[in-house]
Amino acid sequence: MNIVYTDNNATTKVSPEVLEEMMPYFSELYGNPSSMHSFGGNVGGKIQEARERVARLINANPSEIVFTSCGTESDNAAIMAALELNPAKKHIITSAVEHPAIKNLCSYLERKGYHITFVSVDREGHLDTELIYEIIEKKADDIAVISLMWANNETGVIFPVEEVARKAAEKGILFHTDAVQAVGKIPIDVKAADIAMLSLSGHKIHAPKGIGALYVRQGIKFPPFLKGGHQEKGRRAGTENTASIIGLGKASELAKAHLNEMDTRIRGLRDYLEAELLAKIPASSVNGDKKNRLPNTLSIGFDAVEGESILLLMDQSGICASSGSACTSGSLDPSHVLMAMKVPFESAHGTIRFSLSTYNTKEEMSYIIEAMPPIIKRLRDISPFWKK
Amino acid sequence: MWEYNDKVKDHFLNPRNAGEMKDADAVGETGSLSCGDALKLFLKINKSGRIVDASFMTFGCASAVASSSALTEIVKGMTLDDAEKLTNDDIADYLGGLPKEKMHCSVMGQDALRKAIRSYKGIEILAKPGNTICECFGVTDLEIIETVKQNNLKSAEDVTFYVKAGGGCGKCVEKIEEIVESILAQA
Numbered sequence: 052m053n054i055v056y057t058d059n060n061a062t063t064k065v066s067p068e069v070l071e072e073m074m075p076y077f078s079e080l081y082g083n084p085s086s087m088h089s090f091g092g093n094v095g096g097k098i099q100e101a102r103e104r105v106a107r108l109i110n111a112n113p114s115e116i117v118f119t120s121c122g123t124e125s126d127n128a129a130i131m132a133a134l135e136l137n138p139a140k141k142h143i144i145t146s147a148v149e150h151p152a153i154k155n156l157c158s159y160l161e162r163k164g165y166h167i168t169f170v171s172v173d174r175e176g177h178l179d180t181e182l183i184y185e186i187i188e189k190k191a192d193d194i195a196v197i198s199l200m201w202a203n204n205e206t207g208v209i210f211p212v213e214e215v216a217r218k219a220a221e222k223g224i225l226f227h228t229d230a231v232q233a234v235g236k237i238p239i240d241v242k243a244a245d246i247a248m249l250s251l252s253g254h255k256i257h258a259p260k261g262i263g264a265l266y267v268r269q270g271i272k273f274p275p276f277l278k279g280g281h282q283e284k285g286r287r288a289g290t291e292n293t294a295s296i297i298g299l300g301k302a303s304e305l306a307k308a309h310l311n312e313m314d315t316r317i318r319g320l321r322d323y324l325e326a327e328l329l330a331k332i333p334a335s336s337v338n339g340d341k342k343n344r345l346p347n348t349l350s351i352g353f354d355a356v357e358g359e360s361i362l363l364l365m366d367q368s369g370i371c372a373s374s375g376s377a378c379t380s381g382s383l384d385p386s387h388v389l390m391a392m393k394v395p396f397e398s399a400h401g402t403i404r405f406s407l408s409t410y411n412t413k414e415e416m417s418y419i420i421e422a423m424p425p426i427i428k429r430l431r432d433i434s435p436f437w438k439k
Numbered sequence: 440m441w442e443y444n445d446k447v448k449d450h451f452l453n454p455r456n457a458g459e460m461k462d463a464d465a466v467g468e469t470g471s472l473s474c475g476d477a478l479k480l481f482l483k484i485n486k487s488g489r490i491v492d493a494s495f496m497t498f499g500c501a502s503a504v505a506s507s508s509a510l511t512e513i514v515k516g517m518t519l520d521d522a523e524k525l526t527n528d529d530i531a532d533y534l535g536g537l538p539k540e541k542m543h544c545s546v547m548g549q550d551a552l553r554k555a556i557r558s559y560k561g562i563e564i565l566a567k568p569g570n571t572i573c574e575c576f577g578v579t580d581l582e583i584i585e586t587v588k589q590n591n592l593k594s595a596e597d598v599t600f601y602v603k604a605g606g607g608c609g610k611c612v613e614k615i616e617e618i619v620e621s622i623l624a625q626a
């Protein structure tokens with residue numbers, strides 16, 4: 052059976068071009084970039100090239116890029132650095148719909164005595180920026196960091212990160228954004244937005260898993276999260292994951308080249324999938340602001356059926372996606388993102404997230420559009436909550 | 440990923456006795472939309488108190504559908520007295536076992552069956568006995584105690600797997616731990 056992969060917000064395939072560029076650094080070019088000999092030094096040169104490529108994707112200077120082991124590490128490193136730079140400030144502002152990498156870190160810090168504001172979102176997933184500006188006006192001096200995701204992994208809804216970042220900068224507040232889902236899907240310009248720190252992750256943009264980067268604006272005296280050797284100019288210790296860094300560099304170059312295709316062809320495929328599913332399946336609804344959304348993401352709820360069952364039947368047809376339901380995550384409540392948006396239980400439990408990449412085709416969308424209505428019908432036929 | 444065995448998968452993909460029964464003699468309902476799973480069980484019962492037919496409608500994950508399907512197969516032909524003694528373990532065993540986190544699906548089956556039989560016998564079903572411990576899933580202390588004893592549960596996490604209590608906001612986990620510990624201390 053052919054696999055139709057529409058779970059790219061979970062992870063992506065490594066591009067063949069990326070893999071090819073990485074291969075020599077697993078075998079013959081195994082030198083340590085820190086070594087004095089040119090055998091290792093040449094690898095250092097290749098890492099510098101990767102740094103430049105990542106920087107170009109987000110309009111940063113190469114020296115502002117710190118390589119890390121994943122998006123989660125970038126998020127942790129950013130928040131912990133902000134706290135260390137502002138030891139007297141005890142307030143963190145974030146949103147109620149962050150990825151666990153930020154959400155659970157902030158909950159941990161709350162238990163350690165920090166004051167965290169988890170800013171709420173409305174039914175469409177829009178952030179309550181007024182609340183943030185009010186707090187900034189009144190108590191700027193106590194805020195160690197504001198951390199907001201650029202785009203939501205479940206719904207694709209985009210936060211007005213640039214606007215908040217500028218207001219934070221005006222007040223001298225450090226601003227971090229978890230841009231793991233936004234990078235490579237929409238244009239990002241850290242300079243224009245005056246962002247202090249930005250997290251990105253390789254495996255969401257066709258680089259391998261286990262490689263990430265943190266942008267740290269020039270001038271910030273960044274204390275390292277991993278302490279040890281002098282790698283990454285003392286901002287992240289540990290011998291470099293050379294092959295993966297080089298892969299992330301290549302993937303960043305490709306992602307930049309594909310931004311236009313994301314905005315046009317992939318957006319078109321997503322819109323086609325969305326329109327057809329809504330038309331063919333009664334009592335279905337899109338979660339999140341349809342306009343202000345990543346071009347590749349569709350979060351769609353089907354009333355009166357449950358996500359795990361839907362996914363399992365989709366799996367029988369070779370379609371890979373994710374659900375917003377409890378049963379697949381180990382927790383029992385629907386996703387905290389859908390709950391924060393007050394999506395009714397009726398559709399939250401039956402929410403499926405499709406997330407596309409530039410590898411998807413129109414034929415694949417047509418296949419999903421054919422496969423989904425009978426799957427939903429089959430489950431509704433045995434659901435006590437389905438009113439025909 | 441799914442950790443379901445072939446029998447569970449089979450009962451999910453090819454559910455037995457799925458659908459509404461218009462002329463049912465007894466109906467038992469449990470669960471709710473907000474809980475994420477619910478089961479409506481229909482029984483046809485003859486004059487001598489034997490279940491001659493059963494069907495179900497279920498909203499929930501694959502193991503909820505499979506547990507419901509298994510339940511209807513098990514109870515067909517049983518006397519009401521025997522059926523009343525059926526436990527969640529019997530349902531899980533029939534399916535060759537369920538993942539631990541999914542045991543609540545089999546508990547749902549036991550619950551719906553008992554409700555159906557009690558309503559048939561004209562026994563009034565009171566509001567849930569005991570004091571509510573878990574607000575998210577509406578689970579009482581008496582239910583927790585019964586489940587812990589019946590299944591030899593050892594931790595609050597076990598309780599969550601079996602009756603969901605503690606699996607929502609998590610505020611009641613400490614209370615559940617206390618209940619489990621007091622039962623373990625008695626044993």
Ligand SMILES: Cc1ncc(COP(=O)(O)O)c(C=O)c1O
Pocket residue numbers: 060061120121122123124126150152200202203204229231232252253254261262263
């Ligand atoms: C918004 C967001 N932040 C952070 C992460 C974590 O990234 P990683 O898996 O590289 O640690 C993810 C990935 O799931 C994500 O979607």
